[in-house]
Amino acid sequence: MGQEQVRGQGQAQGQGRGRDAGERLAERIRPDGGVVLLTVECQQGVVGPDSALPELAAVARASGALRNVARLVAAAHEVDVQVIHTVAERRPDGRGANSNARLFRAAARLPVQQHSGSKAVRIAEPIQVADEDLVVRRLHGLSPLAGTDVDPLLRNLGCRTLIVTGVSANVAVPNAVFDAVNLGYTVVVPADAIAGVPADYTPAMIRHTLALVATITTTDEVLGCWKLPRRPRPAGSAVSRS
Numbered sequence: 001m002g003q004e005q006v007r008g009q010g011q012a013q014g015q016g017r018g019r020d021a022g023e024r025l026a027e028r029i030r031p032d033g034g035v036v037l038l039t040v041e042c043q044q045g046v047v048g049p050d051s052a053l054p055e056l057a058a059v060a061r062a063s064g065a066l067r068n069v070a071r072l073v074a075a076a077h078e079v080d081v082q083v084i085h086t087v088a089e090r091r092p093d094g095r096g097a098n099s100n101a102r103l104f105r106a107a108a109r110l111p112v113q114q115h116s117g118s119k120a121v122r123i124a125e126p127i128q129v130a131d132e133d134l135v136v137r138r139l140h141g142l143s144p145l146a147g148t149d150v151d152p153l154l155r156n157l158g159c160r161t162l163i164v165t166g167v168s169a170n171v172a173v174p175n176a177v178f179d180a181v182n183l184g185y186t187v188v189v190p191a192d193a194i195a196g197v198p199a200d201y202t203p204a205m206i207r208h209t210l211a212l213v214a215t216i217t218t219t220d221e222v223l224g225c226w227k228l229p230r231r232p233r234p235a236g237s238a239v240s241r242s
Contacts, residue, residue, distance in 0.1 A: 022221075025188070025215060025217060025221065025225060026225040028160075028161045028186055028188065028215070029081075029161055029163065029188060029222060029225050029226070030225075031079040031080055031081050031226060032080075033160070033161070034157075034158045034159050034160035034161060035081055035159070035160070035161045035162075035163065036081065036082045036083070036084060036154055036157060036159040036161075036162055036163070037072055037073065037076045037081055037082070037083045037084070037163045037165065038083075038084050038086060038144065038150070038162055038163065038164050038165065038166075038176065039069055039073065039083070039084070039085045039086065039123075039127065039165050039166045040086050040144050040164065040165065040166030040167060040172050040173055040176055041086065041087065041088050041144075041166055041167050041168070041172050042066065042069055042085065042123060042124055042127055042165075042166045042167065043087050043088070043114070043120065043121050043122060043123060043124055044119055044120055044121070044122050044123075044124045045112050045113070045114045045118070045119075045120025045121060046088075046114070046120075046124070046167060047060045047061070047066055047124045047167060048120075048124040048125075050112060050120075051112065052107070052110040052111070052112035052113070052114065052120070053110075053197075055197050056167060056168055056195065056196070056197050059195050059196070059197055059198075059199045060167055060195040062199075063192070063195050063199060063202075064192060065165075065167075065192060065193055065194055065195035066124065066126070066127070066195070067126060068165075068190065068192050068193040068219040069127055069165045069166060069193050070125075070126040070127045070128070071219055071223065072163070072165060072190065072193060072219055072222060072223070073127050073128060073133075074128060075222070075223050075226050076226075077128075077130050077132075078226075079226045081226070082132070082133075082134070082157055082159075083130070083132075083133040083134070084133070084134045084135075084136060084150060084153065084154075085123055085127075085129060085133060085134070085135045085136070086135075086136050086137075086138070086144035086148070086150060086166075086176075087114075087121050087123075087135060087136070087137045087138070088114055088121075088137075088138055088144075088172070089114045089115065089116045089120075089121045089137050089138070089139060090107075090108075090113060090114050090115060090116070090139060091115070091116055091139060092113075092115050092116075094108065095139075096139045096140055097139060097140060098140050098141060103142075103171070116137070116139075121137070123135075134153060136148055136149050136150050136153070142171055142172060142175050143172065143175035143176060143179050144172060144175070144176045144179075145175075145176055145179035145180060145183070146175070146179050151183055154185065159185065160185065160186060161185065161186045161187070161188060162180045162185045162186070162187050162188070163187075163188045163189075163190065163222065164176050164177055164180065164187055164188070164189050164194070164214070165189075165190060165193040165194060166193075166194060167194065167195050167196065168194075168195065168196040168197065169194050169195060169196025169201060169202040169205045169206070170196040170197065170201065170205075173189075173194050173196070173210075174205065174209060174210065177189065177210055177213060177214050178213065181213045181214070186215070187213065187214040187215070188214060188215045188217055188222070189206070189210055189214045189215070189216055189217070190217050190218055190219045190221070190222055191203070191206050191216050191217070191218060192218050192219050193219050194206075
């Protein structure tokens with residue numbers, strides 16, 4: 001499945017919504033209205049060239065999902081929307097890591113490990129990490145929110161709407177969406193900025209599950225809502241890899 005099919009699925013969710021729905025989306029994700037952009041496991045060891053999960057990495061890149069995450073992050077930087085990058089990692093000695101599901105046991109045997117401090121847990125290109133971004137790392141579980149600093153950070157930031165992007169549509173992304181909804185946040189999911197395996201699973205997950213609890217949109221629709229005058233980046237706020 002290519003980028004156009006993924007985009008088309010997201011657009012199918014939004015077609016017929018009309019001007020009122022577009023205005024509601026724009027209101028929910030106003031840069032000054034308590035919106036935060038979340039990236040999920042967009043790290044080199046997951047979606048990079050040397051991924052531990054090459055099939056997922058290939059789909060994330062071929063579908064355009066990773067590029068769309070990068071576009072959303074860049075736009076968020078321009079309009080002062082807070083970005084939080086969530087990273088899944090593991091200590092080399094495995095302390096604190098889960099072993100209570102087949103997924104965890106299989107991950108522990110992969111040739112590429114998401115070890116703390118390694119290249120594998122750096123945010124993958126073409127996503128750019130700015131000084132003002134927050135990076136939240138977890139050593140356990142399936143969710144970027146459950147048992148991590150993300151929820152208190154969102155509350156301290158005054159977040160009301162969370163835009164969820166990244167991988168995978170199989171596990172971490174739906175976990176993030178469900179946890180955010182359960183915690184009282186309004187969730188927006190750009191359908192063309194998430195990916196899972198096999199490729200045709202993502203639109204099925206969106207249509208039959210995520211669309212029931214989140215606003216499904218596209219990267220272009222989000223960027224359209226954020227059309228504001230370009231703001232120069234303050235001196236000294238160099239973009240970095242994290």
